Amino acid sequence: MFYGYKNKEKKRFFFKLLILFLIFNNSAYAYFDPGSGAFIVQTIIALFAAIMFYLGYPIRVLKKIFRRIKKIFFKFGDNDKEKK
DSSP states (O other): OOOHHHHHHHHHHHHHHHHHHHHSOOOOOOOOOHHHHHHHHHHHHHHHHHHHHHHHHHHHHHHHHHHHHHHHHSOOOHHHHHHO
16 A cells, blocks of 8 residues: 555655644543443444344354264264263
8 A cells, every 4th residue: 555655755644644633632522421321332232132143043054064963973872872
C-alpha cells in the first residue's frame, strides 16, 4: 500500500495527523445511560445466541460423522468387553 518515496511522505503525514488528533483532543461530555449499557449487553447475548443457533446443526452433523468413524476404527468385540 505504501511503497516508494511519495508514499513514505503520505505515511509520515498520516502518522503526524494521528499524533495531533491524539494530543489535542477535547472532552465529549457524553455518557452511557443504563439503557445503552443494557442494549450493548443484550446485543452481545443475541450475537452469541445467533452463533450457537447457526453453528448448532453443523456441529451435530460433525459429531455424527466422528461417531461413525469411531465405531468403524474402534470396534470392541464381546471378548474385549469381558477382559476389561
